[in-house]
């Protein structure tokens with residue numbers, strides 16, 4: 001039997017990049033997948049790609065900076081599939097609500113902009129909290145798996161990434177807190193810190209070439225991973241049997257670049 005057979009999984013930020021890879025691989029593992037991302041056209045395209053492969057997916061356009069849209073995402077999931085077993089809090093916005101960006105632009109801590117701080121938190125730690133709160137009533141009844149996305153950038157304090165680093169470390173704190181509070185309901189909550197080639201990575205690399213080359217040089221495995229090939233399989237494990245006995249952890253999906 002496939003690892004996630006019959007499970008209902010919501011993946012935020014699944015219009016491209018890591019979220020899209022996770023949605024596709026989860027569906028191949030038997031999950032009924034809700035593709036929840038900001039741009040309606042990409043949401044529908046990814047859901048259709050999954051259905052074209054013969055699997056089950058529903059597209060629910062969702063801007064995670066809006067609490068009512070997160071609540072509607074979970075309500076629509078339950079309406080269609082009866083419950084929710086897995087939540088992957090992968091979406092993260094950059095820039096500001098008025099001017100979203102593809103990634104961070106290096107900015108000294110003393111010049112950090114209030115609007116960027118607010119939007120980075122709203123689409124990061126705050127959206128992660130809202131998602132967790134929205135699925136809790138269902139997971140409390142039958143257990144569940146939550147995987148949140150943080151970053152080695154926050155863990156190491158990469159220069160020039162102040163709001164991003166802060167919201168990602170807040171997400172790791174949320175993960176540990178929920179893991180302790182919700183373990184009694186058989187809900188496991190873990191964080192993934194990835195280094196995987198996506199649009200966000202490439203945009204960030206283009207703005208930080210020397211620094212990012214230095215990071216890649218520190219990867220003992222010697223290559224930058226692919227979301228579908230090297231990222232999603234770990235998420236399948238965490239969302240399936242692996243999550244039965246692993247909670248509150250930060251999984252470093254980074255070719256060995258950072259070894260805590």
Ligand SMILES: NC(=O)c1ccc[n+]([C@@H]2O[C@H](COP(=O)([O-])OP(=O)(O)OC[C@H]3O[C@@H](n4cnc5c(N)ncnc54)[C@H](OP(=O)(O)O)[C@@H]3O)[C@@H](O)[C@H]2O)c1
Nearest residue numbers: 013015016017018038039063064091092149195196198200
């Ligand atoms: N790639 C890496 O190596 C790396 C490293 C460290 C951490 N991460 C974390 O891993 C996660 C995925 O990163 P990625 O590299 O796959 O990013 P990506 O390629 O930029 O994809 C991000 C996805 O999130 C969606 N999104 C952005 N803002 C949103 C919002 N307000 N509401 C809903 N969806 C939104 C985007 O949707 P639209 O297409 O509609 O904009 C897109 O589908 C993020 O949390 C990121 O911080 C990634």
